[in-house]
Amino acid sequence: MSSPPPRLPPGSNEAEPGAGQTGPPDDELVSRTQAGDPSAFDELVVRHQRRVYKVIFNMTHNHEDTNDLLMETFTRAYQGIHSYKEQAAFYTWLYRIAVNRTLNFLQKRKHDFHNVSMDDEETNLHERHEFIDPSQKSVTEQERLKLLQKKLNESLMKLSEEHRAVVTLFDIENFSHAEIARIVGVSEGTVRSRLHYAHKQLQKLLKNFL
Amino acid sequence: MAEENFDKLRQLLSQKADNMPHDAYFDGILGELHRRQRAAMIPAAPNRWRQAWNSLVETFNFDFALNLSPGYRYATAAVAACALGLGAWGVSLPVQTGSQGTLASTAPLPPATAYITSAAPVDDNFDVLPTTEVTAASPQQPHYMLTAATPTDTYVAF
Numbered sequence: 001m002s003s004p005p006p007r008l009p010p011g012s013n014e015a016e017p018g019a020g021q022t023g024p025p026d027d028e029l030v031s032r033t034q035a036g037d038p039s040a041f042d043e044l045v046v047r048h049q050r051r052v053y054k055v056i057f058n059m060t061h062n063h064e065d066t067n068d069l070l071m072e073t074f075t076r077a078y079q080g081i082h083s084y085k086e087q088a089a090f091y092t093w094l095y096r097i098a099v100n101r102t103l104n105f106l107q108k109r110k111h112d113f114h115n116v117s118m119d120d121e122e123t124n125l126h127e128r129h130e131f132i133d134p135s136q137k138s139v140t141e142q143e144r145l146k147l148l149q150k151k152l153n154e155s156l157m158k159l160s161e162e163h164r165a166v167v168t169l170f171d172i173e174n175f176s177h178a179e180i181a182r183i184v185g186v187s188e189g190t191v192r193s194r195l196h197y198a199h200k201q202l203q204k205l206l207k208n209f210l
Numbered sequence: 211m212a213e214e215n216f217d218k219l220r221q222l223l224s225q226k227a228d229n230m231p232h233d234a235y236f237d238g239i240l241g242e243l244h245r246r247q248r249a250a251m252i253p254a255a256p257n258r259w260r261q262a263w264n265s266l267v268e269t270f271n272f273d274f275a276l277n278l279s280p281g282y283r284y285a286t287a288a289v290a291a292c293a294l295g296l297g298a299w300g301v302s303l304p305v306q307t308g309s310q311g312t313l314a315s316t317a318p319l320p321p322a323t324a325y326i327t328s329a330a331p332v333d334d335n336f337d338v339l340p341t342t343e344v345t346a347a348s349p350q351q352p353h354y355m356l357t358a359a360t361p362t363d364t365y366v367a368f
Contacts, residue, residue: 042240049239050230058226074243075250152222171223199216210218 023047026090033081041081045074048091051173052098058168059102059161061153069105073098088182095175095183099165106161148209155205163198170195 023029023043032040052073057066076097084093156164165184169175170191177195181188203210 045240045243049236053236054227054230057229063231070239071243071246075247078247148222149225152226167223171220172227174227199219202219203216206219206222210222 027086030081030084030086030090033078034084041078044077044090044094048094049074051091052094055095055168055173056098056102058156058172059099059106059164061157065105065109069098069102072101076101092179092182095169096185099169099183100185103161103165110161148206151206151209152202155202158205159198159201163194163201166191166194167198167202 026044026047029040029044033044049070053066053070056069056073057063060066060069073094077094080097084090156167159167162184166180169180169183170177175183177188177191180191184191186194
């Protein structure tokens with residue numbers, strides 16, 4: 001397995017979502033939206049929808065929930081566009097809405113999930129027993145990778161919502177510590193601490209497969 | 211943190227960045243967003259209770275009730291609820307129509323004469339006597355029995 005992709009420096013233009021796309025910068029589109037031009041916001045939606053989707057999906061692992069949260073994120077952003085200040089980048093502000101909405105949703109779902117029936121628990125248990133061990137030599141490499149991804153998803157879901165958010169933003173979306181700190185609304189030290197703890201937990205959960 | 215090497219883990223995590231839905235899904239996001247925004251702008255239809263209340267107000271000119279203070283409104287509502295409850299209770303009571311009423315199923319009471327086990331001769335002139343003197347063995351003794359008595363008054367013709 002090759003080494004992970006190099007981390008881009010904080011504030012790097014390449015790390016910025018939507019970088020490389022043609023058209024006016026985000027701030028100009030925000031100003032036009034604030035001035036009453038809804039088509040400018042449409043352009044912002046098209047520009048950021050994929051990455052916002054990925055962030056939400058990697059926290060929920062459910063397409064339907066992701067779709068709803070994505071719509072909610074853009075709706076909230078449009079409603080609150082006048083409160084946006086240009087002190088931070090627009091995408092930081094947008095991702096902050098997405099992460100907060102998703103965290104709230106996951107907290108609520110966790111509360112509801114405690115009321116799961118015993119039947120569901122037993123079904124899940126059977127599914128776990130049927131899970132094939134990816135470390136077995138008999139399975140092909142493609143199957144092994146597929147199962148490894150499945151095991152990784154399961155392990156990610158065992159992390160707390162806050163730790164999962166940090167891992168998603170850092171390891172999957174390539175945000176810097178400083179950007180994550182602004183998005184999640186905690187200090188950089190907290191981000192590093194959460195990231196280290198999450199990596200350790202994942203390493204432990206996947207020790208037989210890595 | 212040097213003892214931990216998370217390279218393999220991070221490599222595995224970075225592969226998740228490629229997991230994306232088809233382009234068709236993203237092509238439809240803007241349209242779906244506009245549709246939801248339009249739906250949010252349409253005011254919600256009033257519920258049935260509100261509609262029923264509005265029709266009541268229009269039909270019976272209940273405007274006075276809306277102008278009452280909250281305390282009086284609750285009192286009015288309580289009185290109305292009591293009236294409705296009493297009305298419902300009255301409707302649920304059994305209605306006797308001839309011998310086919312609800313109570314018709316119960317056993318009919320025996321006629322009054324059934325309580326008299328030994329009939330006494332009745333004369334024009336009678337007194338009330340204690341029943342024990344008349345029917346000692348009666349299972350259901352009435353409080354009194356009518357029986358013939360010897361005239362006690364003597365009328366003298368002048």
